[in-house]
Amino acid sequence: MSKSPIYDVIVVGAGPAGYSSAIRCAQLGLKTACIDNWRNKQGQRILGGAHLNSGCVASITLLESAKLYHALNHDLKKHGIHAENISVDIAAMIDHKDTIIDALGHRITELFNHHKIDSIHATAKLLNARQIRISPVDGSETSIVEAKHIILATGSSPMQLPYAKVDNEFIVDSFAALNMTTLPKKLAIIGAGVIGLELASIWSRLGSETILLEAQESFLSLPDQQISREAYRIYTQQGFDLRLGARVTAAKKGSKKVMVEYQDQEGSHSLRVDKLIVASGRKPNTENLAAPEANLLLDENGYVYVDENCRTNLPGVYAIGDLNLLGPMLAHKGIEEGVFVAEQIAGRHSTINYDTLPSVIYTDPEIAWVGQTEQALRAMGEPIKIGIFPFHATARAHASDRTEGLIKLIAHADSDALLGVHIIGVQASELIAEAVLAMEFSASSEDFARTIHAHPTRSEAFHEAALAFKKKTLHIPN
Known part of the structure; x- marks a missing residue:
């Protein structure tokens, strides 16, 4: 077992949190290495982690393809455009997604080269506060690398269910669900949360009969409940078969089908589907991350204990992104923590x-929000006021023939400070940035009302929602 030179920083993991942290460390003049073991379908190294390869980037790429196919089949005639014999090649669609992923992964590699970051293709195990044992993916000799600081950023992976064991042929996880090369005629998804809905948005548009089995009695508990109700209405109209309070008890493969058994308030039921996707959440990748003698402190669910500065119980060791509970499992949360920790190490606080x-659900239409929900604020007893504006009252929404959804502003009833902004609609993920900026600078609803927005645009719904506080909306009756 050989021993390598000491680095200033070693980052374990090259997902959004890890690669961002490594890049920022290198920018700050720190000698940096990044260890990651991800391989693409050809067995080649690719950076970007699960987020790029099997998460949001892969998902939204496929969704864009699915939206085009759906539009060609269902939406063009009203525009006076006629197309005949439209077909879909799922395998080619997957290849297109893989090409984009590979290009983005190579771009991260180029950034690593530019910043002179040592990129190590291996699995890593934390031995103590300064040492990591690496086992190269190519099977070459195991070695130990040392650093003054270690940043753990290994991300998360799909949770497994004992009653629906994944074989990635008939019962598949979210990664395999983004790589199916044939169209299931009938598809069931365990979980109607963020991941389940995003996958349903893809496959239902491509023509699969899609059934979502959600154990919870309520639909989408994370967003504002008015937004969730609107989402339920829209997704049901799109053809999603949403079954709430449906607790799956067994799933078995047989005769090239999957038999799914579940229970709800009406009793026991069974389904026969071509594919079953398990989309029941994610867990932090901390299994085998640290040797027992390292004494890295984890909670009962495998998350790494950290303080408000992402520091673990080991001096000089940090845990960022999906590994900690400082915020939700979001790529941009991990990116910010990666930069935050890099600057701490360099003495820049x-x-x-x-x-x-901001939080985003990449369905179609998208859901995005920032700040508090109405139900949370009312539970806290906060005096609030609400301004709502539907997209169907904007000219731009009609021009694009996508009028579904709304913007909801929540402000303090006394101070007028914005407390939450919630959107369901086309490009909600882009629109929410305006709300994030406004809240970061402690804007009030009056600030939104006085800000001139271009007309016709979707963003002017912000302006109108703010005018709604004082019953001054221009394009709907007050």
């Missing part, structure tokens, strides 16, 4: 405002 961290 900054802050992260988790209160203005």
